[in-house]
Amino acid sequence: MELCFVTIFPELFEKPLECGILGIAARKKAAEYHVVDLRDFAEDRYGTVDDYPYGGGPGMVMMAPPIVRAVESVRPAEEGGGSPVILLSPGGRIFDQERARELAGVRKIVFICGRYKGVDERVTDILGAEPVSIGDFVLSGGELPALVIADAVVRHLPGVLGDERSRETDSFSEERGASLDAAYYTRPPEFRGLRVPDVLLSGNHGEIEKWRDESARARTRSRRPDLWNGREKE
Template identity: 45%
Template sequence: MRFDIVTLFPELFAPFLESGVTRRAYASGQVEVRLWNLRDHAEGNYRRVDDRPFGGGPGMVMMAEPLARCLAAIRADRADDGAPVVLFSPIGRPLDHGAVEAWSTSPGAILLCGRYEGLDQRFIDRHVDAQISLGDFVLSGGEIAAMALLDAVARLQPGVLHDEGSHQLDSFNPALDGLLDCPHYTRPEVWEGQGVPEELLSGHHARIERWRRDQRLALTARHRPDLIAAARAAGRLAGEDEAALARLL
């Protein structure tokens, strides 16, 4: 898959693409990333990409023409393969596990990293196919959001994680019925007077799995009751799960 990223700050991506376990996905070409500096497609000595908003008000707005030129260059480089154009924006669909899984098996996309007060709406109306949000807050630009999407997609590629089954136990994964993950412990067995739950030391696999399931249920009920409601509605909670919730809460 290939992701083309339109940004005013391509230098932000170099350490991200070369660090951590997900670098394997980029180095192997499983997730190809190409960076496009928007200023390379602007005119004039100053390579201007923004201007004052009509109607007045604070801030600047990214101009449609440099964006259109950059997009045309990307389309030509991709042999106009019909890749969707994605804008990171507060009005977009929240990025969740289901969306990440869909992107992880897609041919990729063209990602727009906005800055300032946003993009000229006429460019959005004509060229943007989808909008994505990381949550109900505003960032200085779309670069962090683009990295979040890339990281989430890259770690789902075969061979990227040390353990192929690792992501199956992630929070929100359908393999866990969409619940949050359980707490984890490692050596030493006692740290600052706190021990490890005895179930994890029992060596009894069924007991360990029941403890983990119960903890997932309890954590999810406390912190994301909406996920419990969704699991109930989908019929994913058994009688034993309901009994555990009643007992633990």
């Protein structure tokens, strides 16, 4: 898989793409990354990529021409819709685990990292970009959300995780459905007066799985009642 990031801050990607699961995916040749400096596609020698909004108002808007040229440099026209273009925006669809699984099946993803007040709407119209958000809050730019989504996607690529079974029981996994994962414990068996539940030390795998299912349901009810209520309506 190829992941391309269009940004005015390419330095923000240097270390994150070398670390953790993103770094593992690259070293295992499961993913390769290309960071595109948007200012290289500016129309003037100053690297200008933003301008005042038509109609007035506060803030600056990222210009369409540099972004379109930058994306087309890594996604030629003949690739068409086979390579999704994701525009990171608080006004986009909320990213979720289902979308992460879907994106893991494509050959290339192009991320447009928005900044300032927003991005000229014609970027979406021309490129067929998909506006995506990671939550109902605002960050100063799309670089961190792009890395979040990239991390969520590459962990679904074959051979990236050390133990593929761990993904099968993650929160929001296909096995868990719309629920959180169970509580987990490791050594020592007792710490500051708190003991690991006896069932987890019993060696009875049937009872352990039953306990984990109950733990997952209890966590979902307590921490994400919105998910739990949605399950009850199905």
